[in-house]
Amino acid sequence: MIRFFKKKQVPKFWQEHLDKVQNSQKYANFENIRFVAIDTETTGFDYENDRILCIGAVAIKNNKILVSDSFEIYLKQEVFNKETVKIHGIRKNGNEAKLSEEEAIIKFIEYLDDAVIVAHHTAFDVNMINQALKRLKVGPLESKQLDTNYIHKKIAKTDTYKKIFSLDELCEIYNVQMHDRHTALGDALITAYLFLKQTSKYKKSNVLNLFDLINTNYHLIK
Amino acid sequence: MKNTIAERIYDFLKNFPPFDVLDKDQLFKIASNVKVTYVEKDNFVFKQEESPHEHFYVVKDGAIGLYRGMDNEQILVDICDEGDIFGLRPLIQNDLYLMSAKANEESVLYAVSVEILKEIIETNDKVKKFLIASFSSNIKTPYAKGTNGQLFANIEILQTSNTSFTEIQSAEFTKNPVTTLKTSTIKEAAQIMSSKRVGSILIVEKNNPIGIITDKDLRSKIATGMVSIDESVTKIMSSPVKTYKQKITVAEAQISMIKNKITHLCITKDGTPNSKLIGVLSEHDIVVMHGNNPSLLIKKVNRAKDVNALKYIREKTSNLLLGYIEQNIPIIFISKIISEINEAITIKAIELSIEEMDKQPPVKFGWLALGSQGRKEQLLMTDQDNALVFEDVAPEKYQPTKQYFLQLAKKVTEKLNIVGFEYCPANMMASNPNWCLSLSEWKNQFSHWIKSPSEDAIMMCTIFFDYNLVFGDKKLVYGMSDSIYESIKSFEIFLNFLGRNALRNPPPIGFFRQFLVENDGAHKDHFDIKSRAMMPLVDAARLLTLSHQIKDKNNTISRFKKLTKIEPQNKDLYLSCIDSFRILLQFRTQQGLKNNDTGRYVDLNNLSKFEKLKLKGCFKPIKDVQELLNIRYNLAQMM
Numbered sequence A: 001m002i003r004f005f006k007k008k009q010v011p012k013f014w015q016e017h018l019d020k021v022q023n024s025q026k027y028a029n030f031e032n033i034r035f036v037a038i039d040t041e042t043t044g045f046d047y048e049n050d051r052i053l054c055i056g057a058v059a060i061k062n063n064k065i066l067v068s069d070s071f072e073i074y075l076k077q078e079v080f081n082k083e084t085v086k087i088h089g090i091r092k093n094g095n096e097a098k099l100s101e102e103e104a105i106i107k108f109i110e111y112l113d114d115a116v117i118v119a120h121h122t123a124f125d126v127n128m129i130n131q132a133l134k135r136l137k138v139g140p141l142e143s144k145q146l147d148t149n150y151i152h153k154k155i156a157k158t159d160t161y162k163k164i165f166s167l168d169e170l171c172e173i174y175n176v177q178m179h180d181r182h183t184a185l186g187d188a189l190i191t192a193y194l195f196l197k198q199t200s201k202y203k204k205s206n207v208l209n210l211f212d213l214i215n216t217n218y219h220l221i222k
Numbered sequence B: 001m002k003n004t005i006a007e008r009i010y011d012f013l014k015n016f017p018p019f020d021v022l023d024k025d026q027l028f029k030i031a032s033n034v035k036v037t038y039v040e041k042d043n044f045v046f047k048q049e050e051s052p053h054e055h056f057y058v059v060k061d062g063a064i065g066l067y068r069g070m071d072n073e074q075i076l077v078d079i080c081d082e083g084d085i086f087g088l089r090p091l092i093q094n095d096l097y098l099m100s101a102k103a104n105e106e107s108v109l110y111a112v113s114v115e116i117l118k119e120i121i122e123t124n125d126k127v128k129k130f131l132i133a134s135f136s137s138n139i140k141t142p143y144a145k146g147t148n149g150q151l152f153a154n155i156e157i158l159q160t161s162n163t164s165f166t167e168i169q170s171a172e173f174t175k176n177p178v179t180t181l182k183t184s185t186i187k188e189a190a191q192i193m194s195s196k197r198v199g200s201i202l203i204v205e206k207n208n209p210i211g212i213i214t215d216k217d218l219r220s221k222i223a224t225g226m227v228s229i230d231e232s233v234t235k236i237m238s239s240p241v242k243t244y245k246q247k248i249t250v251a252e253a254q255i256s257m258i259k260n261k262i263t264h265l266c267i268t269k270d271g272t273p274n275s276k277l278i279g280v281l282s283e284h285d286i287v288v289m290h291g292n293n294p295s296l297l298i299k300k301v302n303r304a305k306d307v308n309a310l311k312y313i314r315e316k317t318s319n320l321l322l323g324y325i326e327q328n329i330p331i332i333f334i335s336k337i338i339s340e341i342n343e344a345i346t347i348k349a350i351e352l353s354i355e356e357m358d359k360q361p362p363v364k365f366g367w368l369a370l371g372s373q374g375r376k377e378q379l380l381m382t383d384q385d386n387a388l389v390f391e392d393v394a395p396e397k398y399q400p401t402k403q404y405f406l407q408l409a410k411k412v413t414e415k416l417n418i419v420g421f422e423y424c425p426a427n428m429m430a431s432n433p434n435w436c437l438s439l440s441e442w443k444n445q446f447s448h449w450i451k452s453p454s455e456d457a458i459m460m461c462t463i464f465f466d467y468n469l470v471f472g473d474k475k476l477v478y479g480m481s482d483s484i485y486e487s488i489k490s491f492e493i494f495l496n497f498l499g500r501n502a503l504r505n506p507p508p509i510g511f512f513r514q515f516l517v518e519n520d521g522a523h524k525d526h527f528d529i530k531s532r533a534m535m536p537l538v539d540a541a542r543l544l545t546l547s548h549q550i551k552d553k554n555n556t557i558s559r560f561k562k563l564t565k566i567e568p569q570n571k572d573l574y575l576s577c578i579d580s581f582r583i584l585l586q587f588r589t590q591q592g593l594k595n596n597d598t599g600r601y602v603d604l605n606n607l608s609k610f611e612k613l614k615l616k617g618c619f620k621p622i623k624d625v626q627e628l629l630n631i632r633y634n635l636a637q638m639m
Helices: A002-009 A012-023 A082-088 A101-112 A122-135 A148-156 A167-174 A184-205 A210-215 B004-013 B024-032 B114-123 B125-136 B153-158 B186-196 B215-223 B250-260 B283-289 B294-303 B307-326 B331-356 B395-419 B439-451 B455-464 B474-490 B493-502 B529-547 B556-566 B568-595 B609-632
Strands: A035-042 A052-061 A064-075 A116-119 A145-147 B035-039 B044-046 B055-070 B073-080 B100-113 B179-181 B200-205 B208-214 B264-268 B277-282 B365-369 B386-390 B436-438 B468-472 B510-512 B515-517 B526-528 B601-603
Touching (some): A035 A122, A035 A184, A052 A101, A052 A122, A052 A184, A064 A101, A064 A184, A064 B004, A064 B024, A101 A122, A116 A122, A122 A145, A145 A148, A145 A210, A148 A167, A148 A184, A167 A184, A184 B004, B004 B024, B004 B100, B035 B055, B055 B114, B100 B114, B179 B186, B186 B200, B186 B208, B186 B215, B200 B277, B208 B215, B208 B264, B250 B264, B250 B294, B250 B331, B277 B283, B294 B307, B294 B331, B307 B331, B307 B395, B331 B365, B331 B395, B331 B468, B331 B568, B365 B474, B386 B395, B386 B439, B386 B474, B436 B439, B439 B455, B468 B474, B474 B493, B474 B529, B493 B529, B510 B609, B529 B609, B556 B568, B568 B609
Parallel strands (some): A035 A116, A116 A145, B179 B200, B386 B436
Antiparallel strands (some): A035 A052, A052 A064, A064 B035, B035 B100, B044 B100, B055 B073, B055 B100, B200 B208, B264 B277, B365 B386, B365 B468, B510 B515, B526 B601
């Protein structure tokens, strides 16, 4: 009776998400893991009231960014904050083809598959997505998560645990060129570059292993 | 779905060959399938003898060194920087990597799927040619059959289309030309020509042109009584005719006329002789069209009354040269035309000078152009290098004779200087008593150089052996050539010295940003195209032709052409030397015109990726021909 009730409540896309993440066989071998660098542009920083405008993502596998495996989607807006338009340039009725929040989130979850999420200030992006999932009566995301900020702290080994690095600062440190800053896919790509450089530096003094990397996220251990 | 990343990659790749010649869709497909990868400094992308990856690589940022391992040593073969491709050949030829690729600094690479490229190669000929060209500089046997001639086929990419010169305008031809049938007699044809007041008549069959009769034919074949005027027109017509499409440019028309030694071209509907005749284009039409016409310039030279007229004509010639280079007219034709004009100017300068002298030359003499002028490879205005030979005279007459010719030479060199050929700083001119000699003096001089080949003597030989008679008596020059070969025969080791000289300047292996990549890893920031790339080829060609006792071949390209026949086993190498030399000559001329100098020193900062690639392609044949000299003359022992 309870099972029947549960099955009816959980939409297909969400059940698949849970299954994929829980049953994935890939996490043990680093070269087989599909990482997805993500970035969201939002109307603001209030989890309750602000909304996602755009999600950009690009996959990384075996030390390569796969351009063909990328994701870029714009969302229709009910909430609109003209202050942030200055940053991300997405207007309420801009020219980009837009989907409803539900369609967009479902597409994103499907794209995500069993990938490990990589982002800069991952907690923010994941929270925004979780809020959207909540409105669909599901969530939160089950995906494993990494944050370029925390990976950096592990590599740098300096006494910087209190400092939060901005994406710009990390680009400076790792010599990553900043193109298309403040577009979701542009920032996702920059994050992907950072991740490539970080993992190759990390490799020098550590064995590259997903679970050790995840342990760098002491703020968002999953 | 929109893909900002793919768009960025597209924007990057489209600047570099071969991606620059791809269709938008093709390139976008490649860009959307790129895998981006990062290599830390000193890490390998791949190693020699490894099986090929599924991708080849384009350097996005950083620098990748290509190394070949030999006897436990890693030899740097090339450095790839932004936009360079590497690791492609093994994928296409199903071979192992011949080199290791190591990051010389941290690098970001675009990995491109070879499968997509293979599809494109099938349909895009330009890409195919580019790849053949880029492989040939790296593969084991670069002169394998089938790649020749295509080595630099991608040069057409360079072609600039926006130029204001008349040469690339469509030539305006005479429409509805006067025609007659092949059943007509010569008399009938001549009557039509005179009643219509034209200098030529086309013979047609079913509206297709089959032959042409010009005034000249009537003069040379009828007026002389060779053929009767009652004979058929087919007896004297020139046939077949050269036919072209309507859109023929002035330059194409000129080249065709010069090449085929004809004065009229037929314009037909589809450009073949088997279609309807719609017009005729004569040399005269072209002369009318613009004044920068080579044959017109030569005529003007011949009519010139003073040196200022010559100066004006030489300036016009520079315009002509600029137009030709911009349109990518084959450099062989260009150098032929420019040399013709330069020679005509020199001849006129000599004639004007003789008129100024009190009396005619006392004995026969010859005026010789030396060095690049002698080889007819001088397109830009550089210094004059010349010499004079006069007939042997009785001892008591020697001084007055020599004084006469020195005085004459002084006048000639003055005139050439006014025209724009500056005095030779080393005074290698006929006005120098050392280079204004009687035939026996020249013979002694050559014999002395050959038998005591000091460094100076060898240098003199490289200049004086490339002489070309511009004016005067041929027999004197034959006498000089014979004496050179006789002396060499009795002192063959001279060739080894000449060979050593030819190897003075090994070519660099490539470029890296504003640096030359040298064999020894040293870097320089400017490139002396003359001494590092052109002279090695010139020297090699001279040495090889001297060793085979070939006379009358004083031009580098024709020397190599002759060598392909004498040494068929090295044909491929010599052909690639010809290709390289053409590219270099054209390149230097372009540089010189652009910077208004001799084009000798190339500023690497101003070279486009494509230009660097093109130059780099020239280095390999130079290296190989030097290797051949090295082995043939055992030069390693001498050095």
